[in-house]
Amino acid sequence: MIAAALIAILVGMALLLIRAFIGPTLYDRVLAVNSFGTKTVLALGLLGFVMKRPEFLDIALTYALINFISTIAILKFFRYRSFQVPLVRRPGGSSNG
Amino acid sequence: MQGVLANDMGIALVNIFLLAILFVVAVAIARMRSLFAIVMLSGIYSLVSATWYVAVDAVDVAFTEAAVGAGMSTAVLLGAMLLTSRTAKPEHLFSRIGPMLVCVATGAALIYATVDLPALGDPNSAANTGVGYTYLEINWYDTGIPNVVTPVLASYRGFDTLGETTVVFTAGLAVALLLGFGERSLAEMIRREDKGGARTKGKGQVPTAAKDEEPS
Numbered sequence: 001m002i003a004a005a006l007i008a009i010l011v012g013m014a015l016l017l018i019r020a021f022i023g024p025t026l027y028d029r030v031l032a033v034n035s036f037g038t039k040t041v042l043a044l045g046l047l048g049f050v051m052k053r054p055e056f057l058d059i060a061l062t063y064a065l066i067n068f069i070s071t072i073a074i075l076k077f078f079r080y081r082s083f084q085v086p087l088v089r090r091p092g093g094s095s096n097g
Numbered sequence: 098m099q100g101v102l103a104n105d106m107g108i109a110l111v112n113i114f115l116l117a118i119l120f121v122v123a124v125a126i127a128r129m130r131s132l133f134a135i136v137m138l139s140g141i142y143s144l145v146s147a148t149w150y151v152a153v154d155a156v157d158v159a160f161t162e163a164a165v166g167a168g169m170s171t172a173v174l175l176g177a178m179l180l181t182s183r184t185a186k187p188e189h190l191f192s193r194i195g196p197m198l199v200c201v202a203t204g205a206a207l208i209y210a211t212v213d214l215p216a217l218g219d220p221n222s223a224a225n226t227g228v229g230y231t232y233l234e235i236n237w238y239d240t241g242i243p244n245v246v247t248p249v250l251a252s253y254r255g256f257d258t259l260g261e262t263t264v265v266f267t268a269g270l271a272v273a274l275l276l277g278f279g280e281r282s283l284a285e286m287i288r289r290e291d292k293g294g295a296r297t298k299g300k301g302q303v304p305t306a307a308k309d310e311e312p313s
Contacts, residue, residue: 003107006111010111010114013118013145014118017118017121017122017141020134020137020138020141021125021134021138023134026133029133029134029137030137032137032141033137033140033141036141036144037144037167040144040145040147040148043148044148044151047111047148047151047152050104050107050108050111051104051108051152052104056151056156059151059156059159059160062160062163063144063147063163063167066163066164066167066168067144067167069168070140070167070168070171070172073168073171073172073175074171074172074175077172077175077176077179081179
């Protein structure tokens with residue numbers, strides 16, 4: 001059962017890879033990479049159970065955090081063209097901080 | 098026994114699939130011209146290789162790969178893209194031959210080197226005949242830490258690890274000092290010189306991201 005789920009996740013990875021290759025706009029690719037990270041997390045969790053070592057779930061959690069942070073970084077980069085802008089808007093102030 | 102064998106086969110199939118994905122992504126990175134797509138694909142490459150490291154039981158390497166490859170280096174590459182153009186220039190056929198020769202030679206040397214490697218779990222290999230077995234025997238009585246790698250790094254070779262950490266910290270500090278932060282950062286300076294005094298660009302103005310659709 002878990003092996004079937006793992007195979008499904010791997011097929012989903014392949015589909016996302018196609019989207020990342022041909023994706024016409026930037027956002028298709030950003031979304032593909034983000035979903036690919038999620039698929040990686042799921043695959044790691046399932047792989048831990050297949051290999052009889054469910055402790056790998058911790059690593060999967062860390063991957064989820066890294067994936068989230070890198071997606072935020074990419075999107076921030078495309079919104080502001082720079083990493084030196086704070087994400088929080090000051091009330092009443094301009095957005096460039 | 099049969100179940101264990103089937104499990105091993107499954108893991109092997111997962112390994113083959115992940116390596117195939119790595120190969121496809123590497124070819125796509127080599128063929129693509131849009132730098133942004135290449136950065137995104139390099140992130141995917143890191144994620145897949147990290148998964149593969151976990152599948153072959155190298156968890157610590159996988160951790161580093163995920164943190165540095167998928168997280169940090171994507172951000173750094175995006176920052177580097179800020180300083181250059183968005184697409185790579187097509188290069189001549191002749192200039193591809195040199196790098197290809199280097200790659201083929203390196204790959205051939207590595208494959209040649211694998212012939213000399215001992216088999217996995219070979220009791221006569223260098224890793225198993227030296228001090229390693231002693232560590233396995235006395236580690237629990239010395240330190241009481243179940244993972245053998247941790248006491249070897251932090252207890253038996255504690256000073257060594259301290260030195261390594263100092264070196265890595267100093268290197269990171271030097272890089273941070275060179276690049277700088279905030280107003281004085283190198284990227285900001287280069288951009289300002291590029292614009293030739295057009296100071297207002299990129300600081301206050303928020304560019305629309307909708308124009309970012311790629312031509313290809």
